[in-house]
Amino acid sequence: MNRRRCVVGKRSGEIARKRLKLLLAAEKTDCSPDFLEMIKDDICAVVSKYMDIDPEEIEVGITKAVFKGVPDRVPAFYANIPARCLSYKGII
Amino acid sequence: MSEVIVITSGKGGVGKTTTSANIGTGLAMLGMRVALIDTDIGLRNLDVVMGLENRIVYNLVDVVEGNCRMKQALIRDKRYPNLYLLPSAQTRDKSAVNPEQMIKLTEDLKDDFDYILLDCPAGIEQGFRNAVAGADRALVVTTPEVSAIRDADRIIGLLENGDMGQIQLIVNRVRTDMVRRGDMMSVDDVMDILAVPLLGAIPDDEAIVISTNQGEPLAGTDTPSGQAYMDICKRLLGEDIPVCIPEAGRSLISRLTGFLKRA
Numbered sequence: 001m002n003r004r005r006c007v008v009g010k011r012s013g014e015i016a017r018k019r020l021k022l023l024l025a026a027e028k029t030d031c032s033p034d035f036l037e038m039i040k041d042d043i044c045a046v047v048s049k050y051m052d053i054d055p056e057e058i059e060v061g062i063t064k065a066v067f068k069g070v071p072d073r074v075p076a077f078y079a080n081i082p083a084r085c086l087s088y089k090g091i092i
Numbered sequence: 093m094s095e096v097i098v099i100t101s102g103k104g105g106v107g108k109t110t111t112s113a114n115i116g117t118g119l120a121m122l123g124m125r126v127a128l129i130d131t132d133i134g135l136r137n138l139d140v141v142m143g144l145e146n147r148i149v150y151n152l153v154d155v156v157e158g159n160c161r162m163k164q165a166l167i168r169d170k171r172y173p174n175l176y177l178l179p180s181a182q183t184r185d186k187s188a189v190n191p192e193q194m195i196k197l198t199e200d201l202k203d204d205f206d207y208i209l210l211d212c213p214a215g216i217e218q219g220f221r222n223a224v225a226g227a228d229r230a231l232v233v234t235t236p237e238v239s240a241i242r243d244a245d246r247i248i249g250l251l252e253n254g255d256m257g258q259i260q261l262i263v264n265r266v267r268t269d270m271v272r273r274g275d276m277m278s279v280d281d282v283m284d285i286l287a288v289p290l291l292g293a294i295p296d297d298e299a300i301v302i303s304t305n306q307g308e309p310l311a312g313t314d315t316p317s318g319q320a321y322m323d324i325c326k327r328l329l330g331e332d333i334p335v336c337i338p339e340a341g342r343s344l345i346s347r348l349t350g351f352l353k354r355a
Contacts, residue, residue, distance in 0.1 A: 011274030
């Protein structure tokens with residue numbers, strides 16, 4: 001069991017969860033999962049210029065959120081990017 | 093004040109009919125007057141799960157077309173006198189009934205029953221539209237698998253657009269052992285993805301197969317799934333019972349062999 005975990009890297013439950021999140025977000029916005037993957041890659045490229053992040057840990061999707069001054073919950077794009085180190089990457 | 097509840101899922105084979113039978117039976121055990129309606133015209137199954145397949149004379153389409161009175165088509169359950177089944181037609185198709193007729197049918201039942209449960213067919217076509225037409229509340233059944241959750245999400249979208257009063261989630265066939273080792277999405281994961289309030293979770297329990305074989309729903313019996321279904325019924329009646337998922341109801345032998353394989 002442990003061996004499989006090493007080979008795959010992630011447990012299948014987690015793989016299923018991530019695949020679904022991406023798929024459902026894509027279906028809600030009527031665009032392909034590739035579209036979200038492309039945004040994710042671009043965000044990753046920009047953010048990693050400034051801080052240490054793991055591309056594998058980034059989660060993007062579409063959700064519904066409340067915004068100031070808007071009465072209803074509206075679709076919102078979100079990106080969760082766990083930062084490993086917040087110090088400005090050796091630039092300062 | 094009676095309530096019309098549709099049990100739906102999008103995907104087939106996730107346990108809509110089993111859930112309908114067990115919630116109906118559980119509510120009847122708790123003293124409610126319950127009418128179970130099989131809306132799957134052409135592919136009826138609620139009658140066999142309830143063990144009432146030999147008592148069918150008239151069906152839903154007969155009632156809608158005026159070939160018989162409602163009372164003639166309703167079959168009284170063999171164990172609970174306050175539980176009735178309106179079977180579906182086997183030799184017709186979904187187009188035999190329209191949403192307006194279904195609304196009238198459920199309205200007609202409201203005088204005599206506290207709960208009217210509609211077992212919805214799989215899919216998002218006319219059968220689905222017929223089943224949800226007269227419902228005040230929808231219970232979306234899913235399993236912790238990608239295909240079932242994707243379809244549940246689609247169904248939830250359709251229900252929201254159709255202004256369904258209340259939408260709640262039932263996660264079926266949960267295997268706590270697989271969730272624990274990370275090979276199955278947890279109930280929390282499913283809730284997070286679908287963003288719908290949870291009504292209950294049912295463990296993957298071999299007692300369900302036995303109960304279906306015998307045609308006797310197991311709600312309220314001393315089995316993990318029987319207890320989970322009873323908890324759902326009590327929550328429907330307004331009791332505040334926390335959701336806990338009992339260990340999968342597998343026999344000692346299969347659990348032991350499973351353990352030995354893993355070791």
